[in-house]
Amino acid sequence: MRNSLKRISVLTGRNFKEIVRDPLSLVFTIAMPLMMELVFYFLFHTQTMQFEMRYLAPGIVVFSQAFLALFSGILISQDRESTFLTRLYVSKARSYEFIFGYALAMTPVVLGQTVLFFLVGGAIEPSLFSIGMLYSILLSLVTAAFYIGMGILIGTMCNEKAVGGVASIVIAGQSMLSGMWFPPESMNKGMLVVMRCLPFKNATDLLRYGFVSSDGVFQGFWLPLLVTLGYLIVTFATAILVFRSKMKAK
Amino acid sequence: MNAIEINALRKEYKDVVAVDDLSLTVREGEIFSLLGVNGAGKTTTIKMLAGLTLPTSGDALIFGHSIRTDADKIKGLLDISMQETAIARKLTVEENIDFYAALNGMSESEIAEAKAYCYRSLGLDKVANKRAAKLSGGWQRKLSIALALVTRPKLLFLDEPTLGLDVLARRDLWQVISSVKGNMTIILTTHYMEEAEALSDRIGIMSEGKLLFVGTKDELYAATQKQNVEEAFIEVVSGGRKHA
Numbered sequence: 001m002r003n004s005l006k007r008i009s010v011l012t013g014r015n016f017k018e019i020v021r022d023p024l025s026l027v028f029t030i031a032m033p034l035m036m037e038l039v040f041y042f043l044f045h046t047q048t049m050q051f052e053m054r055y056l057a058p059g060i061v062v063f064s065q066a067f068l069a070l071f072s073g074i075l076i077s078q079d080r081e082s083t084f085l086t087r088l089y090v091s092k093a094r095s096y097e098f099i100f101g102y103a104l105a106m107t108p109v110v111l112g113q114t115v116l117f118f119l120v121g122g123a124i125e126p127s128l129f130s131i132g133m134l135y136s137i138l139l140s141l142v143t144a145a146f147y148i149g150m151g152i153l154i155g156t157m158c159n160e161k162a163v164g165g166v167a168s169i170v171i172a173g174q175s176m177l178s179g180m181w182f183p184p185e186s187m188n189k190g191m192l193v194v195m196r197c198l199p200f201k202n203a204t205d206l207l208r209y210g211f212v213s214s215d216g217v218f219q220g221f222w223l224p225l226l227v228t229l230g231y232l233i234v235t236f237a238t239a240i241l242v243f244r245s246k247m248k249a250k
Numbered sequence: 251m252n253a254i255e256i257n258a259l260r261k262e263y264k265d266v267v268a269v270d271d272l273s274l275t276v277r278e279g280e281i282f283s284l285l286g287v288n289g290a291g292k293t294t295t296i297k298m299l300a301g302l303t304l305p306t307s308g309d310a311l312i313f314g315h316s317i318r319t320d321a322d323k324i325k326g327l328l329d330i331s332m333q334e335t336a337i338a339r340k341l342t343v344e345e346n347i348d349f350y351a352a353l354n355g356m357s358e359s360e361i362a363e364a365k366a367y368c369y370r371s372l373g374l375d376k377v378a379n380k381r382a383a384k385l386s387g388g389w390q391r392k393l394s395i396a397l398a399l400v401t402r403p404k405l406l407f408l409d410e411p412t413l414g415l416d417v418l419a420r421r422d423l424w425q426v427i428s429s430v431k432g433n434m435t436i437i438l439t440t441h442y443m444e445e446a447e448a449l450s451d452r453i454g455i456m457s458e459g460k461l462l463f464v465g466t467k468d469e470l471y472a473a474t475q476k477q478n479v480e481e482a483f484i485e486v487v488s489g490g491r492k493h494a
Contacts, residue, residue, distance in 0.1 A: 003355060007353055010352045010353045017340060021381075078339075082337075083336045084337065086336065087397070089301075
């Protein structure tokens, strides 16, 4: 157990360095969403509730997390294609240790994103500084874990060129099916059911809940949490299984 | 003790037989060169022995442990330097060595010692603080080989280690390989016949998945009536005769 934790820690440290030394990943996960938070707030917050900071900031957090799927996927596919991972397979590290090594390396980025976007939001709309913000920061680890798991799965299954295309489906899903840019109530009922079954709207609702639960616009706290956790568990379990089978190529 | 005992090892990919019922024994501390033209089955053999690919049939024992049933026990006994350069590109040379050594459970003092050894033997101290991605192809290759040496495995697979190295770097690596002779069992694949000639205790020649010859240089010369490894290799492969 102790050796396993040490290997996870060593893998996490290496993966974290790889991520933060890629300037593009920081632009897409932090700089661009931050710019969008400011632009959309100042342009539209008086016109629609979607862009009031208590809705926009948590939406931006989840949107920025969708890019983690892209960058964790790219990192793994690069490791696979350069045969670096093959070399590591000879070590005593097990498949779940690799997966946790990739996932935990993203945690500081996740916390950085969440705290930054909420602080900026709170600076503009001080009512955000509440116990709800604390809940949302903690819950952001759950929603981020889902997107990181998706990235690990994509990176394990696809080559480097394909990762960009497949991960952009996840990013598009987060944009179109989360209800962050337009009120879901404006969609037809069938579409709303689809949105409630997929993880994107549930993840967004989960982070918004701490700020806007009194508005009564959401289906509650537990259902989005359970749906997001369900997707998270399935995604990670599948990623570990696929990764293990790739370690032992037939 | 035998480092490797291979018994009728076979690997099939759909309708292609990559390794055809290979049987071979390699003694502990030996440098064994596996020669063959492209597609002869050398890399597939190494991948099976290193636990990276499952054999279709047959088995091999690594220091007495089966590659089929004792994969976990084999890990930690061996290391591999692949044909392709396998390094963490955004880490510096020093960080690469630290990372790989720590992943393999080495202590701080062991890491420091191993790092000093890599710096001294391969000259990596000159580029220790450079990111791997910024190094020339030759330095990247040296780093990739250093990572395999750093864990001081009992069994080391070197799959075309000097591919892409200049003459001087190649000679440096020969010295390193010679210096660990006896302390480490090395399986070396190479297309450079002079390399096999200079380093090997024994040579195996593969063609189309089959092992056509196993023996010392002198035995190879005697079997083929040739005076150097290159000519003897051509004779064995083009003749397709089994000299073992």
